[in-house]
Amino acid sequence: MKGTLRSVKALVFDVFGTVVDWRGSVIAEGKALSRKKRLSVDWGAFADLWRAGYVPAMDRVRRGELPWTTIDVLNRMILVELLAKLRIGTLSEAEKDHFNRVWHRLRPWPDAVKGLARMKKKVLVATLSNGNMALLTNMAKHAGLPWDCVLSGELFRHYKPDREVYLGAARLLGLRPGELMMVAAHKSDLDAAAAAGLRTAFVRRPLEFGDPALKDVKPEERFDINAADFLDLAKKIGA
Amino acid sequence: MKGTLRSVKALVFDVFGTVVDWRGSVIAEGKALSRKKRLSVDWGAFADLWRAGYVPAMDRVRRGELPWTTIDVLNRMILVELLAKLRIGTLSEAEKDHFNRVWHRLRPWPDAVKGLARMKKKVLVATLSNGNMALLTNMAKHAGLPWDCVLSGELFRHYKPDREVYLGAARLLGLRPGELMMVAAHKSDLDAAAAAGLRTAFVRRPLEFGDPALKDVKPEERFDINAADFLDLAKKIGA
Numbered sequence: 261m262k263g264t265l266r267s268v269k270a271l272v273f274d275v276f277g278t279v280v281d282w283r284g285s286v287i288a289e290g291k292a293l294s295r296k297k298r299l300s301v302d303w304g305a306f307a308d309l310w311r312a313g314y315v316p317a318m319d320r321v322r323r324g325e326l327p328w329t330t331i332d333v334l335n336r337m338i339l340v341e342l343l344a345k346l347r348i349g350t351l352s353e354a355e356k357d358h359f360n361r362v363w364h365r366l367r368p369w370p371d372a373v374k375g376l377a378r379m380k381k382k383v384l385v386a387t388l389s390n391g392n393m394a395l396l397t398n399m400a401k402h403a404g405l406p407w408d409c410v411l412s413g414e415l416f417r418h419y420k421p422d423r424e425v426y427l428g429a430a431r432l433l434g435l436r437p438g439e440l441m442m443v444a445a446h447k448s449d450l451d452a453a454a455a456a457g458l459r460t461a462f463v464r465r466p467l468e469f470g471d472p473a474l475k476d477v478k479p480e481e482r483f484d485i486n487a488a489d490f491l492d493l494a495k496k497i498g499a
Numbered sequence: 500m501k502g503t504l505r506s507v508k509a510l511v512f513d514v515f516g517t518v519v520d521w522r523g524s525v526i527a528e529g530k531a532l533s534r535k536k537r538l539s540v541d542w543g544a545f546a547d548l549w550r551a552g553y554v555p556a557m558d559r560v561r562r563g564e565l566p567w568t569t570i571d572v573l574n575r576m577i578l579v580e581l582l583a584k585l586r587i588g589t590l591s592e593a594e595k596d597h598f599n600r601v602w603h604r605l606r607p608w609p610d611a612v613k614g615l616a617r618m619k620k621k622v623l624v625a626t627l628s629n630g631n632m633a634l635l636t637n638m639a640k641h642a643g644l645p646w647d648c649v650l651s652g653e654l655f656r657h658y659k660p661d662r663e664v665y666l667g668a669a670r671l672l673g674l675r676p677g678e679l680m681m682v683a684a685h686k687s688d689l690d691a692a693a694a695a696g697l698r699t700a701f702v703r704r705p706l707e708f709g710d711p712a713l714k715d716v717k718p719e720e721r722f723d724i725n726a727a728d729f730l731d732l733a734k735k736i737g738a
Contacts, residue, residue, distance in 0.1 A: 384640060394673030397648040401623060409636040410648040434571065434633030
């Protein structure tokens with residue numbers, strides 16, 4: 261770790277795409293649903309559309325068109341719209357509820373649990389995600405993610421990349437912003453974290469969108485660390 | 500577990516006195532400080548006075564005499580008053596800061612880590628304490644407490660036994676109040692939890708105040724569970 265990074269006391273992690281493979285997980289559960297309900301759906305395209313609905317839905321909350329809303333509720337709104345659009349009309353309300361909770365059951369990237377366990381010995385590790393507390397807590401339990409604590413934009417009633425989320429995490433952890441390092445596979449998240457005074461670590465997740473051509477994984481000098489995965493990140497922070 | 504308790508999905512734990520031995524821990528660090536600084540202090544009495552300052556300090560916040568204040572800051576205010584009262588004038592500001600953080604380093608009761616690990620396999624386990632998030636997270640890391648997530652009155656800007664804390668925990672966990680069980684060694688905490696709709700488990704901690712004669716450990720029929728310790732509690736919830 262660079263000399264200037266010795267002051268880092270906590271790593272805070274983006275979750276969707278950085279820690280867990282949302283696309284692969286949605287496809288796997290979708291395929292199981294297809295078998296059970298005899299549906300013919302392109303679940304890769306379905307996962308992409310579900311995910312694509314997420315930023316516009318948060319923007320509706322930001323503009324005040326919706327009151328504060330958890331990601332669980334936004335995800336279900338998008339799911340219902342998608343099912344209607346794709347004319348999938350055979351799911352009961354309970355089946356929709358269950359499928360919506362696939363976001364509580366997302367599978368970690370193969371290096372995630374091992375890398376986190378290693379980093380946890382050296383620094384505090386916490387989520388810093390737009391996923392709500394219940395979603396993140398259930399996911400951690402399901403996937404064995406060894407967080408020291410679970411932090412969410414929900415606690416500040418803001419979504420990333422709003423500044424309040426990064427500063428709120430520092431406040432709750434009793435640390436200065438420069439003592440936190442944001443870890444993400446998304447450059448916009450890291451740029452917003454840096455603007456709030458946090459350190460940054462970029463992790464390459466070329467398969468987030470299935471096709472590596474769709475994902476920007478180029479290292480950037482402006483980030484404090486560029487890492488291939490969580491094991492490489494652990495090594496680079498000296499854990 | 501009683502049939503009616505099958506719906507319990509999460510155990511939320513009081514921490515000071517229930518999970519950790521605050522008195523023994525403060526005494527141990529105080530004695531070390533005595534040796535280092537050549538102080539002559541009755542650390543048992545000191546610990547009791549420190550703890551006794553805590554409820555009146557929270558009440559000053561509740562009455563609006565102080566703005567929202569974390570337990571870390573309240574503890575340091577009480578510490579400074581105590582040091583003045585006992586004419587202990589030789590601690591630097593850094594030494595006061597360090598000693599105040601003894602509350603981040605409190606030692607678990609002997610059955611706590613093992614009992615929590617066992618319960619965690621069956622239900623979600625979380626803190627629900629007036630300790631602030633940084634304090635509880637650092638304590639968990641220091642003591643190896645395997646929480647699924649850390650919840651604090653700080654997240655709701657209320658202290659227990661305010662109703663907002665119990666209902667806020669249910670909301671963040673995405674559960675109904677009746678799906679939560681409050682675990683505490685203090686009957687007032689459990690009564691407030693029950694009034695908010697939570698289930699209750701009383702745990703006997705006869706040594707919380709040193710002398711067992713000072714602690715009410717009588718089981719009460721009004722609680723859903725009365726347990727000798729966390730291993731007994733694990734057994735009683737079927738974990």
